Amino acid sequence: MHKLISGIVGILLSATFASAQSFPDYDELYVNDFAFILSEEEEATIRNKLVELRKERDIEFTVVIIDSMFSYGHNGDIEPFATGLFNEWGVGDAGRNDGVIMLIAVNDRLMRIEVGSGYGTDKNIPMKNIIDTTITPQFKNGKYFVGISRGVDSVIRELTGVWPGEFDATSTERALNATKRTADRVGDWIYAIWTALAGGAYFLFRRWQRNRPRRCPNDRSKMERIQEDLDDDYLEAGQITEERVKSVDYDVWHCMRCDHRTIEGYKRWFSGYGACRSCGYKTLDSDTTILESATTTSTGLKRVDYACKHCHDSWSVKRVIPKQSSSSSSSGGSSFGGGSSSGGGASGSW
Structure with a gap:
């Protein structure tokens, strides 16, 4: 009889929790920190990445942080709660079903990246790898912002093939950003040593490359480099101007046997001058x-x-300045696109 009563009570309690389960209402489309673990500045950093993703690829990605699922009447695995929350809010485009939720239940020490049904099961393994290798190792050390921020970066990279902030970046900017990401992962002091060694090695290589002996292409005899204060006699007027504005530095190599000359130019970094549309020299301010x-x-x-x-030559052009981004204008008073999830994604704990 006692076991029967206990069983009935358990069923009633389960039914009560099931009927009482609810979901939080979102305050905005990008970052909803109901556990208050992020500062305003940290929220803004994450929000800017998600705003950019929606602007550039029209993908809705939202980060949700709660104290515990129990606060919303759920006492179990995070998967059904995340799927229910996803569908309750309608994250993602209704036609493509390409939305994403990153849900963190702090006191439960559980998290999940839930993806829209449009992805099928293709993103399950990548999301699991991101959780296990990028996010939860930081959570274990209490670094929630670092884990979330890097996790958001990795998810965006997985979805679009591009890191945040690099949708319109040049190859040089992407290389610089890759170096910064390396710094985040190996530590500033290791990065400083690595940068110094790499920079020193590159400087020595450039110096060797510029000063190494040259052979005449005609008779293979050794060439001599003309002194800097005398090489203007062999340069064109545009090249002399480039040296004067310090955008390019030239070396002139001379063969004493056949009088052959080789002119080599070395662009100065961060000179501020571009190539002129008329003469082609790097003398355009x-x-x-x-x-x-x-x-x-x-x-x-x-x-x-x-x-x-x-x-x-001189000319002027007028260019449009894009609107300023605003977290309040981009998130307040808006709604999700009506997307749905069938339970795709991955979960983790720490």
Whole structure:
């Protein structure tokens, strides 16, 4: 009889929890920290990445942090709660079902990356790898922001093939960002040593490459480099101007036997000069004037004045300044796109 009563009580309690289960209402589309573990600055950092993702790829990705699922009447695995929350909010485009939720239950020490049904099962293993290798190791050390931020980066990279902030980046900018990510992972002091060694090695290589002996292409005899203060006699007027504005430095190598000369140019880093549309030399200077400042509701306008220091060609162009991003305007008063999930994604604990 006692066991029967206990069983009935258990069933009633389970039914009570099931009927009482609810989900939080979102305050915005990007970061909902109901556990208050992130600072405003940390929230803004994560939000900016998610705003950019939606702007560039039209993918809805939201981060949700709660104290415990028990607070919402759920006492069990995180998977059904995450799927229910996903479908309750309708994350993602209703036609593509490509939304993503990163759910962290702090006191339960559980998390899940839930993806829309449009991904099928293709993202289950990648999301599991991101959780196990990028996010939860940081959570174990109490570094919630670091884990979430890096996890968001990795998820965006998995979905789009591009890291946050690199949708319109040049190859040089992407290489620099990759170096910064390396710094985040190996530590600043190790990175400083690595950068110094790499920079020193590159400097020595460039110095060797520039100073190594040259052989004449005609008779293979050893060539001599003409002194810097005398090589202008062998340079074109545009090359002399490039040296004067310090955008390019030239070396002139001379063969004493056949009088052959080789001219080699070395571009200066961060010179600030571009290539002129008329003469082609790297002697083009520019100056920007803001005509109309951009706001969160309207674009702005700027004028860029170009002037070549060599051929003296000059022209101006007007360019639109994009609207300023605003977390309040981009998240407040909006709703998700009506997407759904069938339980795809991955979970983890720490």
